[in-house]
Amino acid sequence: MINNLKILYHQGKQYIPDVTTVDVPGIFRGRPIISKTVVDENKLINVCPTGAIGANPVSIDLGKCTFCGECTFAFPEKISFTKDYKISANSRTDLIIKEGEESQILLNPEQIRTEIYNFFSGSLKLRQVSAGGDNSCEWELNAAGNVNFDMGRFGIEFVASPRHADGIVITGPISENMAEPLQICYDAVPDPKIIILAGTDAISGGIFDGSQALNREFLKKYHIDLYVSGNPVHPLTFINGVLSLIRTKK
Amino acid sequence: MNYIEVNNNQRISVFSIPVLEYDIFADVIANFLTKDIKYHCVNYFGFPEKGNVKLICCIADDSKHSINVLSSIVNSNDKLQSITTKHFALHIFEREIHENFGIDFIGHPWQKPVRYPFNRADKNNIIANYPFYKIESEELHEVGVGPIHAGVIEPGHFRFICNGEQILHLEIQLGYQHRGIEQLFLEKKNLLQRTTLAENIAGDTVVGHTVAFAQAWESLCDFKPSEALQFERVLALEHERIAIHTGDLSAICTDIAYQLGSSVFGRLRTPIINYFQQWCGNRLAKSLIRAGKTNFPFSEQLAEKWFEVINAYKPDFKEMSSEIFDMPSVLARLEKTGTVSTETATSIGTVGMTARASNLNRDIRFSHPAGFYQKLNYQPILGKTGDVHARAKLRMGEINASIELITKMLDKFPKHDIKENVMESPLADSFVVSLVEGWRGEICHCAITDENGELKMYKIKDPSLHNWLALALSVRNNEISDFPICNKSFNLSYCGNDL
Numbered sequence: 001m002i003n004n005l006k007i008l009y010h011q012g013k014q015y016i017p018d019v020t021t022v023d024v025p026g027i028f029r030g031r032p033i034i035s036k037t038v039v040d041e042n043k044l045i046n047v048c049p050t051g052a053i054g055a056n057p058v059s060i061d062l063g064k065c066t067f068c069g070e071c072t073f074a075f076p077e078k079i080s081f082t083k084d085y086k087i088s089a090n091s092r093t094d095l096i097i098k099e100g101e102e103s104q105i106l107l108n109p110e111q112i113r114t115e116i117y118n119f120f121s122g123s124l125k126l127r128q129v130s131a132g133g134d135n136s137c138e139w140e141l142n143a144a145g146n147v148n149f150d151m152g153r154f155g156i157e158f159v160a161s162p163r164h165a166d167g168i169v170i171t172g173p174i175s176e177n178m179a180e181p182l183q184i185c186y187d188a189v190p191d192p193k194i195i196i197l198a199g200t201d202a203i204s205g206g207i208f209d210g211s212q213a214l215n216r217e218f219l220k221k222y223h224i225d226l227y228v229s230g231n232p233v234h235p236l237t238f239i240n241g242v243l244s245l246i247r248t249k250k
Numbered sequence: 251m252n253y254i255e256v257n258n259n260q261r262i263s264v265f266s267i268p269v270l271e272y273d274i275f276a277d278v279i280a281n282f283l284t285k286d287i288k289y290h291c292v293n294y295f296g297f298p299e300k301g302n303v304k305l306i307c308c309i310a311d312d313s314k315h316s317i318n319v320l321s322s323i324v325n326s327n328d329k330l331q332s333i334t335t336k337h338f339a340l341h342i343f344e345r346e347i348h349e350n351f352g353i354d355f356i357g358h359p360w361q362k363p364v365r366y367p368f369n370r371a372d373k374n375n376i377i378a379n380y381p382f383y384k385i386e387s388e389e390l391h392e393v394g395v396g397p398i399h400a401g402v403i404e405p406g407h408f409r410f411i412c413n414g415e416q417i418l419h420l421e422i423q424l425g426y427q428h429r430g431i432e433q434l435f436l437e438k439k440n441l442l443q444r445t446t447l448a449e450n451i452a453g454d455t456v457v458g459h460t461v462a463f464a465q466a467w468e469s470l471c472d473f474k475p476s477e478a479l480q481f482e483r484v485l486a487l488e489h490e491r492i493a494i495h496t497g498d499l500s501a502i503c504t505d506i507a508y509q510l511g512s513s514v515f516g517r518l519r520t521p522i523i524n525y526f527q528q529w530c531g532n533r534l535a536k537s538l539i540r541a542g543k544t545n546f547p548f549s550e551q552l553a554e555k556w557f558e559v560i561n562a563y564k565p566d567f568k569e570m571s572s573e574i575f576d577m578p579s580v581l582a583r584l585e586k587t588g589t590v591s592t593e594t595a596t597s598i599g600t601v602g603m604t605a606r607a608s609n610l611n612r613d614i615r616f617s618h619p620a621g622f623y624q625k626l627n628y629q630p631i632l633g634k635t636g637d638v639h640a641r642a643k644l645r646m647g648e649i650n651a652s653i654e655l656i657t658k659m660l661d662k663f664p665k666h667d668i669k670e671n672v673m674e675s676p677l678a679d680s681f682v683v684s685l686v687e688g689w690r691g692e693i694c695h696c697a698i699t700d701e702n703g704e705l706k707m708y709k710i711k712d713p714s715l716h717n718w719l720a721l722a723l724s725v726r727n728n729e730i731s732d733f734p735i736c737n738k739s740f741n742l743s744y745c746g747n748d749l
Binding site: 134 | 377404428437442445497513514530744
């Protein structure tokens with residue numbers, strides 16, 4: 001017992017006091033900025049392993065981007081990544097960052113369903129479904145609940161049963177073999193419910209796009225409430241994304 | 251000769267691999283594996299060639315530090331004598347070949363699907379109809395868990411047959427994570443795409459799998475990585491080991507409801523994985539390892555930073571780990587739970603941490619060191635009891651060993667030259683085996699190129715492929731409530747198995 005108290009004392013305070021403003025250490029690649037510099041666009045487009053870079057105007061789709069940074073090494077004068085980890089959107093097209101755009105990505109309040117604020121602003125229980133996820137996003141979602149990031153302080157938690165959940169968080173490109181379990185899980189969540197896609201693989205298929213082992217039909221059937229970019233999603237990206245979804249009042 | 255002897259990452263001509271009649275092929279493999287414990291099968295697979303199926307088997311010789319490679323050409327309608335009947339560890343490879351090509355192995359005890367790949371031989375077999383083992387009895391009941399589990403983890407189905415609270419039998423059915431990754435290695439033609447695929451084989455072993463890929467690719471291109479590149483890979487592998495082992499100790503504490511241990515180890519992992527972010531911008535080291543180059547050269551500042559992180563980590567880790575291995579209520583849950591005997595571990599062919607906790611010395615860093623490991627002379631740590639306690643304690647030991655190893659390496663480390671060799675494209679008709687000791691254990695990638703130097707076959711083996719059966723056997727005669735902690739003590743990969 002004494003030893004346990006000693007450990008507690010030595011640990012001190014570990015939580016991040018303000019997860020909405022904290023700075024991430026190191027060289028995190030978050031929201032990119034594309035300059036107006038003229039470069040060989042074809043060459044630039046071909047650098048990207050997932051086809052996230054578009055032309056006319058030059059753009060990066062954060063739903064496809066793997067954040068590998070190869071484009072900045074090839075064209076440092078054209079593309080740079082900021083440390084801004086708030087890279088979630090509730091409209092798929094808002095994840096496409098165009099040349100010259102330097103503003104933060106904000107959720108579009110018009111597209112947030114009214115019931116989300118009414119029911120979930122103080123408490124949101126989520127059921128996570130890994131559908132071909134590589135265990136990196138799953139890791140980071142777990143980390144979002146650890147003593148450092150402590151997502152639980154906002155009433156956001158992962159629960160075991162879909163019956164206890166207010167929505168699902170999908171990771172992975174959705175394999176054919178997980179298509180049915182995913183549907184069953186979603187059906188078991190009581191209304192009103194939300195769908196969050198976490199990570200590049202879930203949003204666009206990522207590097208797995210085009211694989212014959214996937215079945216992404218599920219996504220065509222329902223409205224997606226939040227897209228959280230990342231490869232994997234950073235815990236701060238996830239927490240901030242969900243907070244803006246549930247706390248934005250129309 | 252019935253086989254060709256190669257070293258880890260040694261490129262050979264695909265034509266130099268002896269092609270044997272299947273019966274001789276099977277005999278040679280069985281002879282190796284039953285002769286001496288120093289032999290084990292690191293990979294055995296088939297791939298389509300000119301309307302037939304070519305089988306390639308790679309048997310590692312741990313004392314000679316080499317790998318014996320042999321092959322055979324068979325037809326998918328063939329009925330072949332199973333080698334599993336002579337050496338059980340091959341069961342999973344024969345199951346996979348059966349599932350992919352429809353080849354029947356006579357005498358195989360358990361020819362069940364491995365992962366339901368999209369290009370399987372029998373499309374009528376679907377994942378919802380997996381043929382579970384059944385025992386008819388009024389005394390017994392079944393418990394089904396998954397594919398979606400209670401926590402935020404990957405999917406897989408566990409079917410228990412229980413006598414009251416006691417587990418008689420557990421069958422683990424996987425395949426939910428299948429993304430067709432081996433096929434994508436052939437379809438995606440550019441190197442960065444393939445490297446990205448390697449990073450996504452198992453997101454908790456990014457460094458392990460990407461190093462295996464990078465080394466295989468460089469060998470195919472006849473490219474020798476600079477000493478600085480080799481050094482960085484070993485540093486990253488060992489750092490990844492520290493990170494995941496710390497997280498696993500947290501998870502083990504969670505499952506025995508020891509909140510303090512769970513929180514402390516959980517938060518201790520944060521600065522370790524944040525170090526990767528400081529190095530390469532990604533907490534799981536995605537983007538760090540590249541074939542033939544690096545975008546993030548190691549520097550004196552990074553070395554200083556590493557010592558800063560580890561010096562803060564060490565006292566807290568020591569305090570917490572001595573506490574858990576000294577606390578009667580923790581030990582009572584860990585000791586004699588989920589035991590895998592040395593005999594079982596050997597017969598089913600476990601590798602890596604799982605094997606070492608059961609006193610079976612399988613460690614590629616020791617038996618088949620590549621690159622910078624050749625300079626380090628690493629001595630594996632072995633457990634004795636093979637229970638959850640041994641696996642937990644081994645993690646603690648390996649964390650300390652990795653810290654020591656990196657400390658030693660940073661004493662004087664190689665720097666990048668301004669002008670380094672440039673990597674060309676892969677050479678034609680080549681074959682290579684790349685072995686890496688990831689934190690879970692032995693990762694094996696095999697690659698073959700065609701007459702134009704294009705990838706013709708890419709085969710990935712995660713250590714989990716061997717070790718899932720160890721989990722299934724370890725829980726027999728345990729209380730079903732101890733299953734979660736047994737599972738965590740192995741922490742196997744679903745996507746690494748399903749590919």
